[in-house]
Each structure stands twice: as structure tokens, then as C-alpha cells.
Amino acid sequence: MRPGSEFFQIGPGRTRKIFIFSAILLAMNRIWLALLISRPWLLVLAMLAPLSASATHIVGGELDLQHKTGSLYTLTLNLYFDAINGDPGALDQQLTASIFAKGSNARMANVVLTLTSNTFVNYTNPACTVGSLSTRKLVYTNDITLNAATYTNTTGYYVAVERCCRNVTIGNIVAPGAAAQTFYLEFPAVARNGAAFIDSTPRIFPPLGDYACRGELFYYDFGGQDPDGDSLAYDMVTPLNGHTTTAQPLVAQAAPAPYALITWNAGLGTTNQIPGSPALGIDARTGRLTVRPSSLGLFVFGVRCSEYRKGVKIGETRRDFQLYVLNCPTNTPPKLQVWATGAKAVYRPGRDTLRLVPGGNRCLTIRYTDPDPNSVLTMSSRPVNFTEPAPLFTTVRSGTVRAAGAPDTLTATLCFPDCTDTKGKVYLLDLIVADNGCSLPKRDTVRVAFTATQAPNTAPVLTSTFPPAPLPLSSANPAVVRVVLGQRYTATLAGTDIDRNALALSAAGDGFDLEAVKMTFAAQNGTGQANATFTWEPTCEAVSVGATSGLTVHFRLTETGPCTPLPQERVIRFEIAPPRDSVAFHPPNIITPNGDAKNDFFTMPDLPVDFCDHRFAGIKIFSRWGQLVYQSPDRGFRWGGAGSAGTYYYLVTYTDGRKYKGWVEVIP
Structure with a gap:
């Protein structure tokens, strides 16, 4: 018997031809299994059969x-x-x-x-x-x-x-x-x-x-x-x-x-x-x-x-x-037609090109059918020469035609995203309708050619009371702001947008959390404008965080709504200064302890100021032979000489390990 000589029902409303002898083979397998169970000697013969x-x-x-x-x-x-x-x-x-x-x-x-x-x-x-x-x-x-x-x-x-x-x-x-x-x-x-x-x-x-x-x-x-x-x-x-x-x-x-x-x-x-x-x-x-x-x-x-x-x-x-x-029953392929929504004429593949512009219609109407009864049809789309987000079906894309109570034609709507931009090129999109025929679905494809542009977008403007950024502008070349330890520093920022897009101001530390160093940033965001205030009163904890290169903060203005947002950014590096500016450190190098109340003592009023972990630890004065003749932990020390003229050497130390060395001559 040749394959395909009989029919077998395998789905609702569908018949498919199969090999009738496979059913016979299955039945023979069952008979053979029963014989093996009832007559074990057949198993021996089976084992002796060719491998x-x-x-x-x-x-x-x-x-x-x-x-x-x-x-x-x-x-x-x-x-x-x-x-x-x-x-x-x-x-x-x-x-x-x-x-x-x-x-x-x-x-x-x-x-x-x-x-x-x-x-x-x-x-x-x-x-x-x-x-x-x-x-x-x-x-x-x-x-x-x-x-x-x-x-x-x-x-x-x-x-x-x-x-x-x-x-x-x-x-x-x-x-x-x-x-x-x-x-x-x-x-x-x-x-x-x-x-x-x-x-x-x-x-x-x-x-x-x-x-x-x-x-x-x-x-x-x-x-x-x-x-x-x-x-x-x-x-x-x-x-x-x-x-x-x-x-x-x-x-x-x-x-x-x-x-x-x-x-x-x-x-x-x-x-x-x-x-x-x-x-x-x-x-x-x-x-x-x-x-x-x-x-x-x-x-x-x-x-x-x-x-x-x-x-x-x-x-x-x-x-x-x-x-x-x-051998399979005849399955007629489905058919589809495409219209630009509102258009009177059907789209002609290979001859027409859709032009999608901002504010214009960006949707297609698709009608598809199948002459076979009880056909389940499914619509899909497939980009041919682009990878941008494909258009989306906004109405039903699958259904049954030519069944009891079912229509003979289905309709779907497909819309292109507003942000689709072909950048002057012609993009191709295949619209595909497939039936549920066996062994594989039959299909009909319409290839749609289109161009698309986005609405223009003007970049928002970010202004601030921070000092101007040095040129060239980059995150690697930020403006520097010196803030005195313990004193409050305040700056304001403002963003504006002529396109009236929603704006938002934000601030983020480069490798640190703003709150951890007591920086505050409060923003009022809105449509077409945004305002923010930055406040900081640095502490010694902040000095330890930014001890090497200061604290860098990225202030960012972002917009939502346009297809291609154009964010703006200011980068500021904050450095912490001592509570008062240090004058140049010029210690005296001669004293005359003769009791005339003039230059009788060796002092250092211009020592570098105490600053967080950088604090005065003490001074030691040595004779020219290395003998310690004086020491004090008080930064306001007064040394009147060792009772004899000569050159003496001092060592000033700070708690962070810094040292200052020098000499002083004593002339009675």
C-alpha cells in the first residue's frame, strides 16, 4: 500500500493524509509483544536474530x-x-x-x-x-x-x-x-x-x-x-x-x-x-x-x-x-492587503514608499483572509534591514475565518513608534499572515518600504552659580570650588527648555554618597524648567573622604519626552580649605636672649594651622651634637635658649606624620 492512501482526522475541521502502514506497524508491534509474553521461547529466537x-x-x-x-x-x-x-x-x-x-x-x-x-x-x-x-x-x-x-x-x-x-x-x-x-x-x-x-x-x-x-x-x-x-x-x-x-x-x-x-x-x-x-x-x-x-x-x-x-x-x-x-490535502495560502490608515488606495509593494513625519499618521490598516474553511490566521511583522524597535499591532492580530459565526476577513492595525527615524534611508518591513495549515503554515507577505523622521529637539540649557568650567569642557577637566572647613557653601542651578519637555535636575558624587559627607541637593522639577539648590558645610569626615583629589560631583539636567534626549552636565570638584588661610611659614633663625625684652625667645607663630588630622604634635630642639635640650607639646611654646651661644636644630611634628626641620642661632 502506498503512503497517503487513507485519511486520518487530527484537528478540528482538518484532515491530513498519513502513512497507513505505520498504523499497521504499531499493531504488529503490539502483537509481537503479546507473543513474547505468552511464548518466552520467541524471546530467545529474537536474541539470536541479526544485530x-x-x-x-x-x-x-x-x-x-x-x-x-x-x-x-x-x-x-x-x-x-x-x-x-x-x-x-x-x-x-x-x-x-x-x-x-x-x-x-x-x-x-x-x-x-x-x-x-x-x-x-x-x-x-x-x-x-x-x-x-x-x-x-x-x-x-x-x-x-x-x-x-x-x-x-x-x-x-x-x-x-x-x-x-x-x-x-x-x-x-x-x-x-x-x-x-x-x-x-x-x-x-x-x-x-x-x-x-x-x-x-x-x-x-x-x-x-x-x-x-x-x-x-x-x-x-x-x-x-x-x-x-x-x-x-x-x-x-x-x-x-x-x-x-x-x-x-x-x-x-x-x-x-x-x-x-x-x-x-x-x-x-x-x-x-x-x-x-x-x-x-x-x-x-x-x-x-x-x-x-x-x-x-x-x-x-x-x-x-x-x-x-x-x-x-x-x-x-x-x-x-x-x-x-x-501527500497532504490542498491548503490555499492566505492573502493580505495593506492601507495607510485613512488612505483610499491599497499599498503597492515595490512601488509605494510610506513617509512618516512628526504629527502625521503613522499607522497601517491590514486586512487578511483565507479561502479555506476554519482557517486560523496570525499576523506578524519582521524588520528586513533595520534593528530599531518594530511597529506594534494595536488591534487583534490573530483569529479564525470562515467558521460558524466567524467573519471571512480579519482586520489589524499596526503603528510605527513616534521615535522611529530612518535617517534618510528607506527601511523595509515584512508584514506576514500565516494560516494553521499542515505540515507548515502557508504565508502571504507584503514588504512595506518607509521613511520616518523624528520631531526636532533643542537641547535644554543648564546654568548655575558655580564658577565657569575651564576649557576644554570635559568631566576630566572640572571647575574647582574651595570650601572652607565649617563654613556653609551654597550654589543654585536652573534648567530651561524651549521645547517645554519635562526637566529634572540631579546630583551624584563620583565614588561617594552625597549624604555621607553632609552635602544636600534639593530640586524642583517641572515642564520646561527645573531649579535646584546645593548646600554643603564640610566637616573633617569629608576631608578624609576626599583627602587626595577632592570630592567630584556631577550635576545633571535630563529631559523626558523627546525621542533623542539631550542631557546637560556640570562637573565640580570640591576642595576643603583650612578655617583660615595659612600665611607663609617663615620661622625665625636667630634669637638674642639678653633680657631686653626684644627677641628673647624662639617662637613659631606662623606654624601651619591645625586642620582635622593635621595637628601640631610637638617640637624638639637639639644641640649641634644631637643632645635634646628642649621639647614641648604646646604650639605656643617659648624657648629662651640653652644658656650658651651656638647653633641649635629643631624638629616640628604633626599628627598626620608631617615634619618641619630647621635651625636657630642663639646670640646672648
């Missing part, structure tokens, strides 16, 4: 290598298992991956990968599920260490896992039941020029759970992302067969390359793996897979994703997979 019968299960898979930290990586094998025809006895609990140097094929290591996950691969549309297609994703993984002293080969390395066998029902290769699988991955050396060279495999294409319909365009986005930001390129490759066989489907370790390729049926090849118009192909840049298959059956195919860094290829990963092609 290939229990090894036919592989749908495809790929290897993945992700950097974790340092020299630690995680190696993963994703293996896709046929949940319908595959024998559960062929489900391995562990597999061995082998690592080789590319230049020499020298074996570097064997890594045992343990089964850690067993889940079903999802359909794009679960309502399109057919009983003849079900795939499991088996995840085998282990952490490995790639030592920088070992993995330095400039030609790189490859990882391989070998397993047999593929599905016996595959229709585009020779002897599929005896065809094996080699999972393959290439990665670069982990060190280059004495420095770490970190690379993780690109996370490519989610697994495929869908089937294709004969004569209908099938598409699937296999494009992925690279965690290192490397460039990715995709191409079709012939799947690898390798060295395993039906007699030895599982090996203790993979053999080194080269690996034999699977053999295509006559007329097929790498560029024609699944026949059709077009044949199966992949976009080299986006990874979008497309085919309009012309034949029914199960087809294996191979895709490679290569990664490039600075224009040099550094690695690749491959996926082998299968695509099921069925």
Missing part, C-alpha cells in the same frame, strides 16, 4: 562543544532516535567520543558521553502531528579538559562518534538499513601565540519535528547563534557513514578520519539530496532550509555550519537528519 534488526534507529544528530571556564569544556552529542520504527533495545546509555589532531589523525583522548536527557522533538504546529512520525532527542554529555599545553596544533582537532544503523525506510540512499552514522565536529587549538584561544561550537538549528508535503514549499530556519560572535556559513554536505556496520554497530572508540560517505541513489547527490523544484538547499548566510519535494518517502540529508573568525575558518559542526514527505 542489525535492533540497531536500526538513527534519525540523525550533531556534536556540540561549549566552553565553561578556564580549560573546562562540555562535549555533547544530540542523537535523534526514531520513536516509531526504532527498537528501544538500541537506545544506548552511553557512547564514546574520540578526539583527534587534524594534521596527523593522532588520537588525543576518548570521552565517555552519558545519556542525560530523552525528550520528544516538537512539531512547529502540534495539531499537524501524524502517527507515522515521532522523533526523540537523546542528549549524551560529559565535561572535558582541553589543556592549553596539549591542544596547540595549528591545524586544529576533530571529534567523532560512530554508530550504526540508520532507518531502513530511508528512500534516497543505497542499503539504508546497513548505513552507519559518524557524528563529526571540528574545533581550533585552545591556545595561539601564547594566549588562550576560546571557542564554542555555534548553537545551530533547533531539531526538526515536521514533515513536508509533496509539491508544497517546505521551509525551516536552521540558522543559529555563535556564543563567541563568530561568522557562520551553511552548506549542504553528504552525510558521513564511517566504519561501523550491522555486524558491529557499536564500537569502543571511533576510528580516525577519513570517514566513508553514504551512497546516494542514482540521480541524487550533495546538491540534490531530496529531489524537487527547488531541490533541498540551504541559504549560506541565514541557514534557511527550503525544498519543494517531488517524491514521497523518508529522506536523509546533511547540513554543515562553518564558523569564521577574522575571515579564517576555525571550526565546523554537522547535522544529519531526515525529512518525511507525505
